[in-house]
Amino acid sequence: MSHFTDAATRLCEAVRMLRHLATNLPEPIRIGFLGAGDDQRIIAGPGVAATQKAVSLAFERLGVRHLEYSHDAITRLSSFELFISRKISAALGFNYESFGVVEPDQAQQALIQDFDFSPPLPGIARSSLITRDGVLLNTYASADRQLPPIVLALPCGLPFELCRAWFQALGERYFVMAWETRGLFGACIDFDRLEVDADAQVADLFAVMDHFGHDSAHLMGICGGAAIALCAAASDSERVRSLSLWHGDYNLADDSLRTAHQRNFEWLMEAAAADRNEAGDLQMLFVDQATLVTTPEPIAHVALFPYTNAELFYRYSKLNDALNKTDLNALLKRIGVPVLVVAGDSDQTTHIGGSRHIAQVIDGAQLHVEENGSHLAFFEHAPSSRATAFRFMDRVVESEPALI
Known part of the structure; x- marks a missing residue:
């Protein structure tokens, strides 16, 4: 060359x-x-x-x-x-x-x-499905469908690419499924007719399992995806074999269990979800170059995605506001599957106290605190984090009958 x-x-x-x-x-x-x-x-x-x-x-x-x-x-x-x-x-x-x-x-x-600007992803099959309420979802699956199945619940509203390295790592041992949030990716002409609450996102998770032919699977939720995974496990325990929650963003009706970032994000999502005019005004805040000071550079090309225009920001806010308003405390006692809760001792994005609370209330849940752990460290897929995920999953899989 x-x-x-x-x-x-x-x-x-x-x-x-x-x-x-x-x-x-x-x-x-x-x-x-x-x-x-x-x-x-x-x-x-x-x-x-x-x-x-x-x-x-x-x-x-x-x-x-x-x-x-x-x-x-x-x-x-x-x-x-x-x-x-x-x-x-x-x-x-x-x-x-x-x-x-x-x-x-x-x-x-x-x-x-x-040049191929949208190339095939090694070991990952892209497809789409139409949900029962008519929403197009982009879906992703790893190669070996004979492996134990796991659904990866991505951070709400962010592109699959953010977690691609994790997806590929999990795909070495498991059949991995994921999807991108409704209404934000692909064709969606009439967003205002879409259901945007937590129940709709849980239904999407189960629709992905159905799409790939699995009645039950393990769930791994990341950030806002952890709340979706929790809601799914509480709503239908027969379909969820285990739950691993990573750096979760949880509404536990206690501000002391939320970082300043979480409180600010909650306010921002609620305000922008009110109407499109308000969303448009707030989206302009992110046009300022100072936005780059607080956005981690290694993931900015995907983390900034939902802020790029007023309509996308409005949709992102509607979906996240609904998640933020979901009281998870009422669901925790209904979780009856093996649970791993992971937090980082250096995470300024989500509060370690929220993860501790989740682990304390769910019977038998295991809490793992990552040394120097943070959102950015997770997305840079540190080997120690992958080892933690594999240890938990391997132990659960070994203790149960083979999955169909």
């Missing part, structure tokens, strides 16, 4: 990684090429025009057709545009002379045109 085609490949890989943001932002999207310093402005060289054409061509492959280049006005970019600009600039090695002078050469153009 030549230096020039290598630059085109790195550009395409960066654009593919940014697809959840770019395809949901209002156009035109402004992009500024940056220097290697902290958001340093570049000194334009003769190759910048050709580099712009290469970047535009790559984004066109996503369906994003209107870009504006603002190399001299970096401070005017939105938080989303600044993040995209940083990632594109870094992918190019802060070198804007790799695509010729006038336009990318033929090999570079051909590479961008032929």
